[in-house]
Amino acid sequence: MSTTSAVGTTSAEAPPATRVSTLDLAGVSRWYGNVVAVNDVTMSLGPGVTGLLGPNGAGKTTLLHMMAGFLAPSRGTLTLDGAPTWRNPEVYRRLGLVSEREAVHTFLTASEFVLASAKLHGLPDPAAAARRAIDLVELAGAQDRRIGTYSKGMRQRARVAAALVHDPQVLLLDEPFNGMDPRQRLHMMQLLHRLGDAGRTILFSSHILEEVEQVSGTVQVMVAGRLAASGDFRTIRRLMTNRPHVFVIRSTDDRALAVALMAEPSVTGVELDRTGLTVRAGDYGAFTRVLPKIALDRGVRVRALLPEDESLESVFSYLVEA
Structure with missing residues (x-):
């Protein structure tokens, strides 16, 4: 065959x-x-x-x-x-x-x-x-x-x-x-x-x-x-609790979403520029669970949620640096 x-x-x-x-x-x-x-x-x-x-x-x-x-x-x-x-x-x-x-x-x-x-x-x-x-x-x-x-x-x-x-x-x-x-x-x-x-x-x-x-x-x-x-390697990355998880978010109102996320305990940093919204989260699970609720409460539609540092290259570099 x-x-x-x-x-x-x-x-x-x-x-x-x-x-x-x-x-x-x-x-x-x-x-x-x-x-x-x-x-x-x-x-x-x-x-x-x-x-x-x-x-x-x-x-x-x-x-x-x-x-x-x-x-x-x-x-x-x-x-x-x-x-x-x-x-x-x-x-x-x-x-x-x-x-x-x-x-x-x-x-x-x-x-x-x-x-x-x-x-x-x-x-x-x-x-x-x-x-x-x-x-x-x-x-x-x-x-x-x-x-x-x-x-x-x-x-x-x-x-x-x-x-x-x-x-x-x-x-x-x-x-x-x-x-x-x-x-x-x-x-x-x-x-x-x-x-x-x-x-x-x-x-x-x-x-x-x-x-x-x-x-x-x-x-x-x-x-x-x-x-x-x-x-x-994706599971390995999520177990690295000493490394903040970086996400790129595209939504219908990045500014409103950024303001709301700054009050979320699992979020350690928020950056907003012309290209969109970048969020650093200390707890992967807590952030991904709470994001839909925050977006819904603010009337914001999330169009994309992209893990920025979950590639094998990121995981490997973190492990070698440790």
């Missing part, structure tokens, strides 16, 4: 996951001598797409390598469906990894590269599996060209195909959008959505906030080796 994507191309449909897999981390730390790369991280990852965020040096790659069984935790436990990933080759039947560092044989064609991965996994029909994976990443038209002739974005797609060839339940990707042009990036986002919707557990790291915001609302935020926040 095939589907037409929003960019006007045809790609293979992601098959449903044969089972549901969960990655669990409990008190995981990793250090190198006196340097602590990951510090006491606890999280659980299930089906769907999750973004792993953090500035450079936050510990994202180290965490992904431990999840993939390439590194042993210095402390804590890390399991896939209850089994440790470290020194456990069986996990690779259910897990695929696309590392940040490229590791491809440039003299191979994409078809040969993905086919080799299928054979290494001992699949019953490696040629069919390779074709399916190449179709998923939309490389069929260039599969017989040597990878050395590919752009960086095309090499990324070939590596994703090799990681998907055995149809894993868990897919870990470290900066998967690096080097992709806008069309390639859009297609990869759509592919991750389809895989997550089909029941797979997808975790991808990125330092580009727009990418994470478009692919997943669920985030794990790493700062200085620690897990700073976990969950839906």
